[in-house]
Amino acid sequence: MKSSLSFCNGTLLRKNLTRFAPLWGIYLAGVLLVGPVLLFVALGTAGHANRREIAEELLLVLRIASIYAHLIYALLTAGVCFKYLHKTRSAYMMHAFPVNRLTQFCTNVVSGLLFALVPQLLSAVLCLPVLALYGVPNALGLAGALLAHWVLQYLCFFGLAVFCMMLSGRTVIAALSYLAANIIGWALPFMVLRIVEPLFFGLDLGGSSFTFLSPMIQLSTQAGEGLLWPAVYGAVGLVLLALAWLHYRVRQLERTGEAMAYGWARVVFLLLFTLMAGLTVGWVLWMIFSMGGSIYHGVFGFCLCLCAGLFLGCFGARMMLSRTVRVFRRGKNWLVYGAIALAVVLCVLGVRFDVLGLQRMVPSLQSVRSVEIYTQESSMFGPPGDQIIIEDPQELQTVLALHREQTEQMAAGKILAEPDGFASNPFAPRGSIRYRVHLVYHLRGGLTIRRAYILTNIQEGSKLLDGLYAVPQRCEEYYARILPETVRTLEVYKTDTTYGLTGKSASIYPELRQAILADAAAGKFPIHCNAVRYNVILQSQEGDGHSYLNLDVPSTAAQTLALLD
Amino acid sequence: MLEVRNLTKTFDGFRALDELSLTVPKGAIYGLVGPNGAGKSTVIRHMTGILRPDSGTVTIDGSPVYENPAVKAKIAYIPDDIFYFPSSNLRDMRRFYGGLYPGFDPDLYRSLLQVFGLDETMALRRFSKGMQKQAAFLLSICIRPELLILDEPVDGLDPVMRRQVWSLMLQDVAERGTTVLVSSHNLRELEDVCDHVGIMHKGKMMLERTLAELQDNVVKAQVVFREGADTLPEGLKVLHRSASGKIHTLIIRGSQELVNSALASVNPIFFDLVPLTLEEVFVYELGGVDYEVKSVIL
Numbered sequence: 010m011k012s013s014l015s016f017c018n019g020t021l022l023r024k025n026l027t028r029f030a031p032l033w034g035i036y037l038a039g040v041l042l043v044g045p046v047l048l049f050v051a052l053g054t055a056g057h058a059n060r061r062e063i064a065e066e067l068l069l070v071l072r073i074a075s076i077y078a079h080l081i082y083a084l085l086t087a088g089v090c091f092k093y094l095h096k097t098r099s100a101y102m103m104h105a106f107p108v109n110r111l112t113q114f115c116t117n118v119v120s121g122l123l124f125a126l127v128p129q130l131l132s133a134v135l136c137l138p139v140l141a142l143y144g145v146p147n148a149l150g151l152a153g154a155l156l157a158h159w160v161l162q163y164l165c166f167f168g169l170a171v172f173c174m175m176l177s178g179r180t181v182i183a184a185l186s187y188l189a190a191n192i193i194g195w196a197l198p199f200m201v202l203r204i205v206e207p208l209f210f211g212l213d214l215g216g217s218s219f220t221f222l223s224p225m226i227q228l229s230t231q232a233g234e235g236l237l238w239p240a241v242y243g244a245v246g247l248v249l250l251a252l253a254w255l256h257y258r259v260r261q262l263e264r265t266g267e268a269m270a271y272g273w274a275r276v277v278f279l280l281l282f283t284l285m286a287g288l289t290v291g292w293v294l295w296m297i298f299s300m301g302g303s304i305y306h307g308v309f310g311f312c313l314c315l316c317a318g319l320f321l322g323c324f325g326a327r328m329m330l331s332r333t334v335r336v337f338r339r340g341k342n343w344l345v346y347g348a349i350a351l352a353v354v355l356c357v358l359g360v361r362f363d364v365l366g367l368q369r370m371v372p373s374l375q376s377v378r379s380v381e382i383y384t385q386e387s388s389m390f391g392p393p394g395d396q397i398i399i400e401d402p403q404e405l406q407t408v409l410a411l412h413r414e415q416t417e418q419m420a421a422g423k424i425l426a427e428p429d430g431f432a433s434n435p436f437a438p439r440g441s442i443r444y445r446v447h448l449v450y451h452l453r454g455g456l457t458i459r460r461a462y463i464l465t466n467i468q469e470g471s472k473l474l475d476g477l478y479a480v481p482q483r484c485e486e487y488y489a490r491i492l493p494e495t496v497r498t499l500e501v502y503k504t505d506t507t508y509g510l511t512g513k514s515a516s517i518y519p520e521l522r523q524a525i526l527a528d529a530a531a532g533k534f535p536i537h538c539n540a541v542r543y544n545v546i547l548q549s550q551e552g553d554g555h556s557y558l559n560l561d562v563p564s565t566a567a568q569t570l571a572l573l574d
Numbered sequence: 575m576l577e578v579r580n581l582t583k584t585f586d587g588f589r590a591l592d593e594l595s596l597t598v599p600k601g602a603i604y605g606l607v608g609p610n611g612a613g614k615s616t617v618i619r620h621m622t623g624i625l626r627p628d629s630g631t632v633t634i635d636g637s638p639v640y641e642n643p644a645v646k647a648k649i650a651y652i653p654d655d656i657f658y659f660p661s662s663n664l665r666d667m668r669r670f671y672g673g674l675y676p677g678f679d680p681d682l683y684r685s686l687l688q689v690f691g692l693d694e695t696m697a698l699r700r701f702s703k704g705m706q707k708q709a710a711f712l713l714s715i716c717i718r719p720e721l722l723i724l725d726e727p728v729d730g731l732d733p734v735m736r737r738q739v740w741s742l743m744l745q746d747v748a749e750r751g752t753t754v755l756v757s758s759h760n761l762r763e764l765e766d767v768c769d770h771v772g773i774m775h776k777g778k779m780m781l782e783r784t785l786a787e788l789q790d791n792v793v794k795a796q797v798v799f800r801e802g803a804d805t806l807p808e809g810l811k812v813l814h815r816s817a818s819g820k821i822h823t824l825i826i827r828g829s830q831e832l833v834n835s836a837l838a839s840v841n842p843i844f845f846d847l848v849p850l851t852l853e854e855v856f857v858y859e860l861g862g863v864d865y866e867v868k869s870v871i872l
Contacts (some may be wrong), residue, residue, distance in 0.1 A: 020673025028659060098657040105622045106674050107647035262624055263585055 016115040018108050025120035029089050036082055037128035043071055044132035044155070045139045052143040064145045072158045073232040079125070079159070080225055083166030084187055086124045090117040091174040095183070100265045114257050118250060121167055129159045157236055161243035165224050168246025168253075175253040175260070176274045178267040182329060186278070193281065194222020200288040207304040208360045210368040210419050213447055213461035268329045275330055282326035283319055283349055291318025308361045312354045319350045369420065371412045372450050372458060380408045381449040382477065384537050397483060397536060404477060411470040412448060415462045444539065446474060471539070478536040484529035487536050491558065492522050493549035501573055502544040504561075511543075513573065518547070521572055528566040538563035543573050575600050576621060576721060576753065581630035583616055583777075590616045592777040593630070598721075598755055598770065603747060605764035606757040607856075608774035614757045615654070617774070618725050621755070622651040634721060647675055650719035652710045654726040664694035664709055668716075675717040683716040689738070703730040711739055715746055722746070722754045728763065740767055765852035773856065788855045793833045795824045797845040807836045813858045825850070825858045 026033075048067060055063045093099035103113065133156035140148035170187050177183035198219040206212055220226045224242050231238040256271060264270040269278050294314040295304065304311045323346040327336035336342055363369060383396040399408055450458040464471040478484075499515040528534035543562040562569050576598040583591040591613045598604040608614050619625040620632045623639040623646050632639045639645050658667060664687075672678040687694060690708045692701075698709060707730055714722060722743065728736040744767060746752050758764055764771070765785070772782040792813065798820050806812065806824075810833070814825035826833050830847055837845045850858075 018674075020670060023673070024659070024670055028662075096657075098653070098655050101619060101624045101653065102657040104624045105646070105649075105651045105653075107643040107645075107649075108674065109641050109643050112643075261626070 016112055017119055018112050018116045021108065021113065021116040022120055025090060025117065026123070029086075029120075029124065032085060032089060033124040033128065036125065037131070039078070040128045040132040040159075041135065043074070045135035047071075048136055049139045049142075052139065052145070055143075060143050061145050064140060064143075064151060068151055068155050069233055071155060073229060075159055076162055076225060076228045076232065079162045079166050080191065082125065083121075083163055083170045084184055086121040087167055087170035087174050087187075088180060088184065090121045091171060092180055094174065094260070094262075095178060095180045095265060097262075097265045100262050104262060110257055110260075111254070114254050118171065121171065122164075125163045125167070126160060129156060129163070132156075133159075154236070158232075158239055161236070161239035161246075162228060165228070165239070165242035165246040168249035169224065172249040172253045172256075175256045176269060176271060178264050178270040182268045189281075189285075191225040192223050193285065194219050195226050196223075197281070197285055197288075200285065200292065203292060204288060204304065204357065205360055208308070208357065210363075211415065211460040211462055213449075213459040268332070279323070279326045279330065279345070280349070282329075283322040283346075284353075286322030286325055287315065287319030287349075287353070289318065290321050291315035294318060305361065308357065312357055315353055315357065316350045319353060320346060323349060369416050371409060371416055372452060374402065374405055374409060376452050376454070377405055377409070377450055378453050379451045380405060381451075382408065382446065382474070384444050384446050384474075397477065397487070399477065407473050407477060408448065411446075411473045412460065412462075414470045414473075446470075475535065475538070478538070479532050481530055481532040484532065484534055484536055485526060488525055488529045488534065492525065493547065493558070496547045496549045498548040500546045502546070504541045504544055511573065517572060521545070521569065524568040524572050525560070525566070527568050533563070534566040534569060535563060537561075538565070540564045542570060545573075575635060576755065577631075577633050578617065578621065579631045579633075581617065581620060581632060582628045583613075583620070583625065584628055590777050591620075591630075594774070594777060594779050595630075596772050596779050596782055598753055600753055601747070601751045602770045603744075603754045603756065603768045604770040604772065605768035606755060606772050606774065607759065607761065607764065611776075612774040613777040614774055615725055616777075618651075618653075618723055618755070618757055622646070622649055622723055647677070648720040649723060650714035650717050650721070651723045652707070652714055652725065652727055654729060656706050656710045658698040658706070658709075660699065661697055663697050664692060664712075667698065667709070667713055668694070671713050671717060677718040679716050679718055682718075683712065686712045686715060686742075689742075704732060704735060707731055708735065708739070711742065715742060718750070719752060722752055724754065724756045726758055727756060728758075728760075736763070743767070761853045761856065762851070771852070785852070788852070789850060790829055791827060792850055792855055792858060793826050793828060793830055794848045794850045794854065795826060795833060795837060795845055796848060797822045797824060797837060798843040800841065800843055803840060803842075805840070807839055810836050825854070 048064065051063055051067050052060050093103045104110075108116075133152045136152040136155065137148055140151060145151070169190055173183045173187040173190060174180075177186055195218075202214070220230065224245070227238060228242060260270060269275040291311075291314045294317055295302075295307075295311045298314065299307055299310065323342075324336060327342055328334055337346075359365070379398055379400045381396055381398050399405055445461055445463050447459070447461045450460075452458065462470075464474065496515050496518045499513060499518050499521075501511040501513040503509050503511060525534055538561060540563055541561040542564045545560040545562060547558040547560070549556055549558065562573065564570070578594060578596045581591050581594045582589070594613070594617060596604075596606075596617070606614050606617070616625065620627055621639060623632075623642065626640055634645050634648065637645045639649070659670075662670075668678075668680075668683055672680065690712055692705060692709060692712070698706060701709060707727070711727070724743075727743075728739055731739060740763070743752075743754060747754060756764065756768065768785055770782075770784050771788060773780050799822065804822065811827040812824055813827055814823075816823045828836075834847060
């Protein structure tokens with residue numbers, strides 16, 4: 010360990026392991042308790058038949074719960090290992106010792122990893138005899154998967170925590186940055202969308218999200234999906250450790266005590282904090298002052314609220330960076346705030362007034378290769394997967410006509426933008442059915458354009474859409490694909506005001522299936538319809554589990570209705 | 575030999591060190607003095623390899639100090655504000671220093687522990703400031719350093735302990751020829767122990783000489799002139815002149831021999847040459863440069 014070539018100093022390592030023994034001791038006790046001990050108790054009280062299921066479910070729960078435990082534990086371990094960088098006395102003293110920075114960094118990283126990996130390994134190894142004792146098959150695989158998840162989760166969070174410790178000159182700011190880094194990938198796009206959605210007519214992000222930028226959220230949502238994401242984040246953790254070292258090499262110790270220890274980090278911190286705080290506060294201010302009014306119609310007032318929010322955000326960020334409340338004494342700081350506020354306001358106004366013409370744009374027939382159409386109703390019993398793909402030029406023209414109708418009505422002021430980002434017809438009669446239609450254009454150049462509009466069933470566009478959904482061959486293929494051969498249960502609800510359950514049972518399903526297919530072949534059972542008489546909920550077997558299917562039975566489906574009435 | 579050459583360090587546009595150069599010869603006890611904000615602690619942090627220079631070099635026997643564990647293992651550093659690991663005791667620190675410094679002498683540690691009378695099992699944070707300084711001295715001496723760097727070393731110690739600490743340090747210098755650099759405001763104390771002195775002001779080295787050179791170069795004379803014959807000979811450079819009754823006090827630049835013969839030539843009733851204290855040397859040498867220097871030294 011004392012070799013000049015060694016990257017790890019034995020004395021420093023021993024100091025870390027002994028000084029922080031209470032921390033890793035508690036963690037060790039925790040992972041032993043929730044690992045082998047909990048497994049032993051759970052399997053001991055379970056019947057023979059379902060021990061495997063219980064073991065699998067318990068280990069899955071452990072994988073999910075450990076994400077949050079490791080989120081905090083990694084911050085603590087990185088904190089204790091690198092806290093000396095955040096106090097002038099300790100930073101100077103530690104760097105006066107005859108140990109170079111690489112050795113200090115590597116020793117601290119090894120310490121931090123040992124704090125977690127040894128307890129995790131011990132816990133996983135002890136799970137093996139417990140699983141074997143109760144005859145759970147594939148014990149090695151189950152314990153190995155648990156260990157792999159734990160190790161990769163910890164690696165990700167530890168790498169991020171060390172990186173944040175390195176960037177910051179103060180422990181509190183480092184901890185806050187770490188927690189913010191874990192959610193900002195979700196939080197910032199969320200806030201941006203809250204603002205852009207009401208302003209961008211027809212905005213459709215196609216379910217895309219930025220949660221992959223938030224390790225905590227992404228790992229939580231993907232916990233049951235194998236090791237891909239944990240491995241990705243584990244690798245990211247390693248990259249962050251490497252970046253942390255590159256920063257440590259050039260760290261100026263005189264920056265100790267400052268919120269951010271590097272120039273670029275100060276700029277990023279200022280921008281992200283100002284934007285995040287500014288957008289949130291601006292939005293909240295608007296909601297308060299406008300009593301929840303439309304951003305679209307009060308965009309200038311909203312911009313004022315945003316400017317106020319950004320001012321507070323910029324003030325807060327500057328205050329933390331310079332550790333004083335007199336942050337706007339320098340003209341340069343006013344200029345930076347002005348530039349940020351101006352950029353945000355211009356973006357908001359640009360979207361609101363469609364400066365780039367994106368909201369008015371309808372693709373030409375020649376440029377479109379195909380269009381995917383699907384609807385999404387407000388009803389929880391809306392039809393599933395009513396997606397159709399249009400390639401026929403004749404039908405493509407129908408879709409483009411529908412799209413054009415929307416943009417023209419919007420331009421003519423016949424459709425008003427709503428706070429939820431869609432549009433409605435203010436002249437639609439009371440009780441008319443509104444539903445959301447999504448258009449996904451695949452252009453010949455390889456581009457994809459997504460739009461979403463709210464239609465009312467009296468609109469011309471809605472009738473055009475109904476026509477596309479009612480093409481007999483398309484309907485027959487669609488229902489033949491989605492209807493299972495057999496079902497376990499069947500429930501039929503009347504869609505009148507009572508929404509009552511009828512007494513029909515699964516025994517009628519074979520006949521019902523034939524009737525639906527016959528109606529579909531006759532064009533009487535469209536893929537999507539607005540005039541619904543019944544909701545049919547089917548439960549069918551699928552592998553080890555089961556799935557549900559909700560069907561809307563239209564008033565035109567004569568054969569089907571004959572069975573259900 | 576510790577050499578600092580053209581060292582410059584800027585903190586957010588403020589030039590803390592400005593092309594600073596100094597030389598500490600091997601075996602010397604070098605006193606580094608200067609007013610608050612002169613850059614004494616900053617230059618010491620460069621000498622101990624804590625801070626990276628913007629430009630210039632800090633070397634010990636020709637090897638750079640920054641990121642050089644082999645050189646740093648020869649240096650013991652006692653800052654003005656000592657850091658110990660929270661909840662650690664002297665025994666923990668002894669193990670830590672013993673692991674990091676190959677020259678750590680456990681026998682010396684045990685004997686010095688008796689001298690200082692410190693409880694090595696007591697948490698260091700429970701020690702008084704003076705006891706913490708003693709502990710730092712104890713650990714630093716025990717690593718058998720070639721260079722001992724002390725930033726306000728006896729600040730907070732009682733007079734008995736000050737004397738003990740200085741005598742320990744001088745004993746180490748005498749036995750092993752340790753080079754010592756001391757930063758202090760207390761010129762009277764430095765006068766007793768230092769053989770080299772450097773004075774800093776606003777990040778620059780204003781004066782760097784041996785104590786003997788300094789004291790040989792300026793002489794304090796008390797003279798009673800004959801009636802009407804108080805004119806001094808041509809060429810005598812008088813830095814300061816004051817009178818109390820018939821007794822004139824003169825501070826004159828030049829060697830004792832030169833001043834002696836010059837004063838004898840005017841045939842005064844009485845004259846005597848009095849040795850200058852370090853404080854007086856600084857005041858009269860540098861008093862005209864900047865009142866801040868004077869105020870600190872006085």
